[in-house]
Amino acid sequence: MSEETAVVRRTKSTNCAFCGKLVRRIKMYYRNGKYYCSKRCFKKMQEKLAKEKESEQAS
Numbered sequence: 001m002s003e004e005t006a007v008v009r010r011t012k013s014t015n016c017a018f019c020g021k022l023v024r025r026i027k028m029y030y031r032n033g034k035y036y037c038s039k040r041c042f043k044k045m046q047e048k049l050a051k052e053k054e055s056e057q058a059s
């Protein structure tokens with residue numbers, strides 16, 4: 001977890017859906033209704049979601 005997550009949401013800023021880092025508009029990566037700070041975080045999130053789905057189906 002990054003320090004940014006502890007900061008009270010005063011400003012309407014966007015955080016990366018995966019790592020929680022503050023996403024600057026210029027670097028914003030928008031996919032499937034969520035914002036990511038980079039393409040890498042998006043890929044990691046997809047992997048995470050895929051794994052979660054797998055475990056759901058396994059149980």
Ligand SMILES: [Zn+2]
Binds near residue numbers: 017
């Ligand atoms: Zn990120």
